[in-house]
Amino acid sequence: MTMEMFILDETSTGEVDRREKVVAALTDSVRDLVDATIRSTVDDDEILAVREEVDALVSRLRAAQLAGPAGVRYNAEGRSWNWGNAVVGQHNALAPPLEIVHDGPGSARADVVLGAAYEGPPGMVHGGVAALLLDQIMGETASGFKRLTMTGTLSLRYRRGTPLGPVRIEGRIASESGRKITVQAHLAGPDGEPTVEATGLFIIPSWAPVDESDRTWARFAEG
């Protein structure tokens, strides 16, 4: 991976904002479709009929497609967008999506409701989903939108099951040493008691700029 993998896109911020909103609304409907599919008890004939309609809709969307994944894009105005990201992607129905709030330097949090699509043990959040969400928020905590960081090592302690439903995730920088940033985080259910605790080492890659005063690359980190 190199900085060149971040795509300079000529689309104006106004147009990015407009398009993001339009497709995000469709993405919400697709999330509903996923949940409805998991939980539907309609009869087989109805399932077959719905499948035909869904296949027709997929064909319409495929009429014009990117050649590959959405990637992380930015424009000359400093707006960046990563619509396909597995956790925060506004156009990715697999993403809850997580809306991460940066409280201040070195800390971040997110509140999200995890439904049937995120189940592992019965009625509980899948352990891999917990790791996925924690990884993203911890990465953003380490990055703070001022530098590029990648996950080096992630260590999780699953203290007890997390019930599906409302979940809060919080992360904070515990220490920094050169290109290495240690982040601590946890995930908690509605009672606020941590169910998963995490420690991660996030690394500013050797190929990435390290000058935090150079705002020109903050847009990459916002990916």
Ligand SMILES: CCCCCCCCCCCC(=O)SCCNC(=O)CCNC(=O)[C@H](O)C(C)(C)COP(=O)(O)OP(=O)(O)OC[C@H]1O[C@@H](n2cnc3c(N)ncnc32)[C@H](O)[C@@H]1OP(=O)(O)O
């Ligand atoms: C994403 C954009 C959005 C940025 C916005 C933030 C949101 C992102 C959230 C998503 C996060 C992800 O999923 S990121 C995707 C998952 N992670 C990855 O794919 C990373 C794959 N690994 C790599 O690309 C590389 O190994 C790096 C970048 C981690 C390190 O490569 P490097 O930069 O060449 O590192 P190098 O000089 O060898 O080592 C620097 C120091 O770190 C130590 N070190 C190196 N690797 C590790 C490691 N895995 N675990 C522990 N320590 C390590 C070395 O011992 C050394 O310590 P010393 O000798 O100096 O003491």
